[in-house]
Amino acid sequence: MQPANTEIAARTQGIIDELKHLEGPLLPILHEIQQEFGHVPQETLPVIAHALNMSRAEVYGVFTFYHDFRRAPAGRHVLKLCQAEACQSMGSEAIAAKVKQALGIGFHETTADGAVTLEPVYCLGLCACSPSAMLDGAVIGRVDDETIDEIVEAVRA
Numbered sequence: 001m002q003p004a005n006t007e008i009a010a011r012t013q014g015i016i017d018e019l020k021h022l023e024g025p026l027l028p029i030l031h032e033i034q035q036e037f038g039h040v041p042q043e044t045l046p047v048i049a050h051a052l053n054m055s056r057a058e059v060y061g062v063f064t065f066y067h068d069f070r071r072a073p074a075g076r077h078v079l080k081l082c083q084a085e086a087c088q089s090m091g092s093e094a095i096a097a098k099v100k101q102a103l104g105i106g107f108h109e110t111t112a113d114g115a116v117t118l119e120p121v122y123c124l125g126l127c128a129c130s131p132s133a134m135l136d137g138a139v140i141g142r143v144d145d146e147t148i149d150e151i152v153e154a155v156r157a
């Protein structure tokens with residue numbers, strides 16, 4: 001079973017061929033496909049299922065279970081806001097509301113200009129510095145209104 005786009009099919013098959021020898025290859029394959037395309041294109045899922053002798057439902061179930069896999073490309077910047085208990089107790093819900101309003105998007109969405117994707121995370125390991133965030137892989141502790149203004153300004157630049 002091949003996806004409609006033969007370039008995507010060829011690149012997907014190359015990734016599968018490289019990783020299918022691993023024990024439990026599905027997650028490494030999905031991660032590598034996301035690295036390659038910036039997301040996991042829907043048309044790659046049947047190719048993976050066929051190559052690994054799995055049902056489409058099994059592959060789709062794993063793909064949708066893990067929040068790190070994207071269905072569409074992320075924005076130029078990815079802002080992750082911690083929503084775990086420690087950060088919630090220090091005001092992360094208010095921080096999230098302010099960010100959502102400032103960017104005009106919700107969690108798991110990307111701004112119309114493609115500048116930023118907003119994602120919730122459930123612990124960045126900065127509980128002592130709550131609330132925390134991560135912008136393009138860099139962690140930020142003790143996020144407050146001023147920090148949010150600086151982050152929004154940076155991702156809009």
